[in-house]
Amino acid sequence: MLAKWLRRLLAVEFAFWFAAALAAGCGPAQAAALALGALLGLRAALILATFCWAWLARSPRPPEAAIGPAATVRMIAGEIGAFLVLYLVFQPFERAVMGAQPLARLPPGAVPVLAVHGYLCNSGSWWWLRRRLERAGHCVASVDLEPLFGSIDGGVERLRGRIEEVCAQTGAERVAILAHSMGGLVARGVLARHGASRVACLITLGSPHHGSLLAAAGLGRNAAEMRPGSAWLAATDALPLPAGLAASAIYSLHDNFVVPQAAQRFAGAENVALKGIGHLQLLFSGKVAALVLERLARIAR
Structure with a gap:
């Protein structure tokens, strides 16, 4: 069920941004690029918002748990990447990506x-x-x-x-x-x-x-x-x-x-x-x- 709804959401969202870009005077190729950029940008913004909320309400951490600016950027970028691949590829197209999952008899x-x-x-x-x-x-x-x-x-x-x-x-x-x-x-x-x-x-x-x-x-x-x-x-x-x-x-x-x-x-x-x-x-x-x-x-x- 989730896979179907995610595919529909992606189609509707892309069509909306594509039509909006065409209405603003963009050509088809530029409109498609802008629509894709909007899809990716909104999802990246959502992940950034979760990190802001998580930081404001964070649990106390021991000093050794601190990470520096570079590690923080890598973490946020990695989470954005994980979100994008999960919600644009792996989950909307679960059957194609996961393939058949037959279960064989196992040894005792x-x-x-x-x-x-x-x-x-x-x-x-x-x-x-x-x-x-x-x-x-x-x-x-x-x-x-x-x-x-x-x-x-x-x-x-x-x-x-x-x-x-x-x-x-x-x-x-x-x-x-x-x-x-x-x-x-x-x-x-x-x-x-x-x-x-x-x-x-x-x-x-x-x-x-x-x-x-x-x-x-x-x-x-x-x-x-x-x-x-x-x-x-x-x-x-x-x-x-x-x-x-x-x-x-x-x-x-x-x-x-x-x-x-x-x-x-x-x-x-x-x-x-x-x-x-x-x-x-x-x-x-x-x-x-x-x-x-x-x-x-x-x-x-």
Whole structure:
């Protein structure tokens, strides 16, 4: 569903700016260039706005977490690049980019990875990390959480069903859940309501475990449930992680979507802080990939 709406949005937006440029007296080639520039510029401005908000409401950081001007520019440019490639290519054209994702039977004891995307995302967001994990020998499946603006609880039931599908198709007894952003809340909802009998480990990337102030600008019930202090977050926090479950929260001290950044930590997990990485950059980071692979290796021992 998201892919279809993103394609429509791109078409309408491009047509609007193209027509506006033609009406202003530009030729077709110049109008097309201006329309493309408007598409890119508006999205870059949106990311800049998130960094401004994130800086104003930032969590206290230790002195060693400071980054200089050059690293800040690289981080912002990298986040803009991640946003553009996700929302102009990978997610609007998810099927073409991701290709078929058949799941083969796995050897006894093998644990497939189930990737869970975040708010206003789809499986296309895993394009880069999926390939890194597959090259390391992992079987990677994904799930699309719909409806886009429904309650997180709807995603919980969708994920629970997908876990059973992956186990049935691969012959595995359990899955390793890798979740980005809101996907981490969906995964915790599954664990809180249905236990961990089918889950070998949980790895979250930039998940707003205690909400995000930016959720106030979001649409839908799921955005409301991600606001700090929401009833959904309180109910989930009241239920501890299942005993013995290996859980890791990998996050950035400079996250521009989860604000304050400390909201990405949660009790019972191994909390791993990175610096100089944006929220969407987590999906394209070699450091993150190495940390994920290290944690997946632990459950294979």
